[in-house]
Amino acid sequence: MQNLGYVFAILGGALAAALAGVGSAIGVGRAGRAAAGVVSEDPSKFGKVLILQILPGTQGLYGFLIAFLLFVQIGVIGGDLQALSTAKGLMYFGACMPMAIGGLVSAIQQGNTAVAGVNVVAKRPEESGKAIIFAAMVETYAVIALLISILAIFSITGLSL
Amino acid sequence: MAKLPMKYVEIAAPLSESKEIFDYLQMLSVIELTGTEEVDGLSRLSAGRTPSQFEKYRTAAGDALRILDEYAPEKKGLLAGLAPLPELTFAEYLKKSDEADGLLGVCYDICGAERTITQARAAIARLEAARTGLEPWLGLDVPMKFSGTKQTAAMVGTLPGDYTAQTLTEALLAQTEAAVAVEVVSHGKERSCIFAVCEKAEEEAVFAALRTLGFAFVSDPTKHPPQVRYERYGKEIEQHRQEIGEAKAQIEALADKRRDLEFVYDYFSIRHEKYDALQMISTSGSAVVISGYVAEKRVEKMTEQLESRFTVAVAVSDPPEDADVPVLLENNGFAGAVEGITKMYAMPGKEDVDPNPVMCFFYYIFFGIMLSDAGYGLLMVLGTLFAKLKFKPTGNLKKTVDMYFYCGIATVFWGTLFGSWFGDIIPQVAKQFFDKDVGSLALWFEPVTDPMKLMLFSFLFGIIHLFVGLGVSFYNMWRQGNKVGAICDVIPVYLFVTGLAPLGASIVIDVPPAILSAGKWLLIAGTVLIVLTAGRSSKNIIGKFGLGLYGLYNTASGWLSDILSYSRLLALGLCTGVIASVINTLALIPSSKPVKLALLIPVFIFGHTVNMAINLIGTYVHTNRLQYVEFFSKFYEGGGRSFTPLHTNTKYFNLKED
Numbered sequence: 172m173q174n175l176g177y178v179f180a181i182l183g184g185a186l187a188a189a190l191a192g193v194g195s196a197i198g199v200g201r202a203g204r205a206a207a208g209v210v211s212e213d214p215s216k217f218g219k220v221l222i223l224q225i226l227p228g229t230q231g232l233y234g235f236l237i238a239f240l241l242f243v244q245i246g247v248i249g250g251d252l253q254a255l256s257t258a259k260g261l262m263y264f265g266a267c268m269p270m271a272i273g274g275l276v277s278a279i280q281q282g283n284t285a286v287a288g289v290n291v292v293a294k295r296p297e298e299s300g301k302a303i304i305f306a307a308m309v310e311t312y313a314v315i316a317l318l319i320s321i322l323a324i325f326s327i328t329g330l331s332l
Numbered sequence: 333m334a335k336l337p338m339k340y341v342e343i344a345a346p347l348s349e350s351k352e353i354f355d356y357l358q359m360l361s362v363i364e365l366t367g368t369e370e371v372d373g374l375s376r377l378s379a380g381r382t383p384s385q386f387e388k389y390r391t392a393a394g395d396a397l398r399i400l401d402e403y404a405p406e407k408k409g410l411l412a413g414l415a416p417l418p419e420l421t422f423a424e425y426l427k428k429s430d431e432a433d434g435l436l437g438v439c440y441d442i443c444g445a446e447r448t449i450t451q452a453r454a455a456i457a458r459l460e461a462a463r464t465g466l467e468p469w470l471g472l473d474v475p476m477k478f479s480g481t482k483q484t485a486a487m488v489g490t491l492p493g494d495y496t497a498q499t500l501t502e503a504l505l506a507q508t509e510a511a512v513a514v515e516v517v518s519h520g521k522e523r524s525c526i527f528a529v530c531e532k533a534e535e536e537a538v539f540a541a542l543r544t545l546g547f548a549f550v551s552d553p554t555k556h557p558p559q560v561r562y563e564r565y566g567k568e569i570e571q572h573r574q575e576i577g578e579a580k581a582q583i584e585a586l587a588d589k590r591r592d593l594e595f596v597y598d599y600f601s602i603r604h605e606k607y608d609a610l611q612m613i614s615t616s617g618s619a620v621v622i623s624g625y626v627a628e629k630r631v632e633k634m635t636e637q638l639e640s641r642f643t644v645a646v647a648v649s650d651p652p653e654d655a656d657v658p659v660l661l662e663n664n665g666f667a668g669a670v671e672g673i674t675k676m677y678a679m680p681g682k683e684d685v686d687p688n689p690v691m692c693f694f695y696y697i698f699f700g701i702m703l704s705d706a707g708y709g710l711l712m713v714l715g716t717l718f719a720k721l722k723f724k725p726t727g728n729l730k731k732t733v734d735m736y737f738y739c740g741i742a743t744v745f746w747g748t749l750f751g752s753w754f755g756d757i758i759p760q761v762a763k764q765f766f767d768k769d770v771g772s773l774a775l776w777f778e779p780v781t782d783p784m785k786l787m788l789f790s791f792l793f794g795i796i797h798l799f800v801g802l803g804v805s806f807y808n809m810w811r812q813g814n815k816v817g818a819i820c821d822v823i824p825v826y827l828f829v830t831g832l833a834p835l836g837a838s839i840v841i842d843v844p845p846a847i848l849s850a851g852k853w854l855l856i857a858g859t860v861l862i863v864l865t866a867g868r869s870s871k872n873i874i875g876k877f878g879l880g881l882y883g884l885y886n887t888a889s890g891w892l893s894d895i896l897s898y899s900r901l902l903a904l905g906l907c908t909g910v911i912a913s914v915i916n917t918l919a920l921i922p923s924s925k926p927v928k929l930a931l932l933i934p935v936f937i938f939g940h941t942v943n944m945a946i947n948l949i950g951t952y953v954h955t956n957r958l959q960y961v962e963f964f965s966k967f968y969e970g971g972g973r974s975f976t977p978l979h980t981n982t983k984y985f986n987l988k989e990d
């Protein structure tokens with residue numbers, strides 16, 4: 172049972188990477204389907220719809236980032252394993268949750284907004300900038316989740332428990 | 333440097349010269365036409381069917397160019413689109429215009445050749461289908477129409493099902509006693525092609541028997557043995573193939589006319605635009621009046637140019653108070669580069685100032701903090717410099733390239749402060765290959781080691797950004813004479829936020845007590861002033877107080893969320909740096925140095941390309957957001973209409989004054 176701290180910490184990191192990744196996959200997938208439809212009509216819009224498709228992909232990256240940072244902090248990557256108490260492990264688990272849940276939901280919602288944005292580009296390509304901004308609004312909450320997860324991981328490392 | 337003031341200009345000229353004047357104005361592209369008001373004695377010119385005629389010609393030229401691209405594509409570099417269009421002087425343009433109608437013939441030739449190809453292809457497909465239909469009959473050595481001799485009756489047709497001569501004879505015997513000779517020309521699972529002969533007297537009985545088996549005559553029987561028609565079709569296909577070859581050769585031979593066709597396309601675009609705009613002109617029968625908006629600084633030169641060439645009278649006046657005056661921006665290179673970003677949001681409205689000069693500075697700084705890697709910044713600077721030197725882009729394209737150039741410089745600046753050059757590749761390589769510890773490259777500090785510090789600085793940058801925005805709003809209100817509003821809506825907020833900031837910072841760091849107590853008093857002063865002034869529009873005292881409290885709530889919650897929004901500066905900056913370091917770590921996993929090096933090169937190139945691309949998009953989007961949502965909401969109304977002059981809307985060349 173002395174390694175339970177590691178179990179929780181790794182579980183948290185894995186969930187951050189996995190759930191945010193699932194959200195991004197769904198979001199990017201949806202936006203990509205809509206984008207393919209537009210490109211089949213007008214291939215010259217490829218560049219514009221591609222940016223919209225990529226937007227919901229950042230959450231997966233943020234989730235990966237959290238998992239990686241955490242694994243470096245607890246020494247899973249870099250090979251400098253030190254004892255990790257169960258309490259601290261659970262704290263790390265909690266620290267990952269904003270990114271895991273926030274990433275999952277925001278990526279899906281951003282995907283939906285991006286689909287709507289792709290429709291904007293189909294009808295009025297000159298307004299693609301506005302469509303991008305709408306999708307980017309959703310991303311704010313992924314950024315906030317990322318930030319709080321990072322800050323929490325850093326400050327938990329400094330605790331002696 | 334900002335919004336150019338506009339003048340309303342009316343040009344009166346004799347009708348006889350109107351065409352030349354119009355051409356000249358179109359080339360200058362300084363005037364946005366407005367229709368004149370309907371006055372007695374003046375009526376609108378009617379362009380009639382001409383614009384649609386020009387549209388048709390332009391389409392023909394466009395089609396011809398598209399066909400050329402398909403059959404005789406031109407080799408172009410990937411970045412060729414960055415290069416400015418070739419220039420044509422006005423005199424050259426006029427000279428070449430005479431050829432346009434003749435060149436239209438070339439367009440029609442190319443379109444005709446393509447039509448031939450399409451038709452020939454359709455014919456080939458049709459003939460090939462017919463040949464496939466004939467294939468089962470090739471064994472028949474009489475015409476398919478053959479119906480017998482004097483004594484015999486012959487029937488050529490198909491039966492459902494698979495028969496051989498023997499099975500068919502047996503099947504017929506079961507139906508009739510008449511003597512039939514059958515031949516199966518070909519047979520397959522679903523259908524057999526047969527030839528049957530009998531005595532003429534027994535024709536009906538045999539036909540009835542065949543019908544019970546499902547016999548059907550051939551739908552399009554041949555007059556000659558099927559082989560003849562089969563071969564004839566083959567020859568026709570060959571002919572059509574030859575036609576296609578000839579038409580293709582004809583198109584390819586015309587490929588050297590591409591430049592001319594491009595001219596024709598633009599020529600008719602210009603004509604189309606002109607005749608469309610002609611409808612804005614009023615005429616009295618012998619004179620015309622052209623009216624529109626011209627930027628004040630260009631009025632004088634335009635008047636001079638017109639008067640030296642034509643018989644004209646130019647009247648200049650201020651636009652009426654309630655007129656929908658178009659907006660034209662002019663900035664120096666540094667501020668003008670972000671004009672596209674502002675335009676994407678909205679052109680400045682009537683009461684707005686041009687936000688670009690204030691915005692550009694913050695735009696570059698925030699972009700730099702968020703991308704935050706000097707290596708990536710350096711690539712941007714080199715890439716944009718290359719594009720600028722090689723292609724010398726002009727117009728909006730130049731502005732975009734410039735914007736990324738300045739953003740790249742800012743990125744190098746912040747990357748150097750944060751010590752991030754392609755992540756931590758320099759210390760990593762030094763350690764792994766040469767066993768040296770070069771330490772931190774940061775001139776200031778590394779965000780990963782102290783994220784709290786960068787977060788506080790992000791909020792500080794945010795507060796400065798927002799204060800500047802609020803300052804512009806103060807300037808706007810003051811300028812418009814709303815001095816009370818300027819003081820009451822801006823000063824208390826400055827006090828409030830300045831006071832609150834050290835209190836907020838004291839949660840995470842130690843703030844000197846002197847600053848804390850000063851902040852406390854500023855906060856109290858700001859709070860009191862907001863409660864006292866925010867409700868000044870209400871008439872009774874209770875309403876004033878209620879609205880004041882509501883204003884306090886709005887200020888507090890609004891500013892809190894605005895400032896916290898700047899935490900994205902830290903988040904995106906960390907994101908770039910950490911992922912860049914992850915790429916380096918992954919590349920350096922193997923323990924043997926040669927393997928390490930072999931892995932490092934591809935992983936480094938691929939990983940950093942992807943990371944840079946993704947972070948560029950993210951940074952661009954979030955920098956825009958900070959301007960649009962946080963900054964613009966403080967002072968910017970937008971809703972202006974972009975200045976669209978009567979101009980030569982060309983795709984392949986630029987018109988230039990002699």
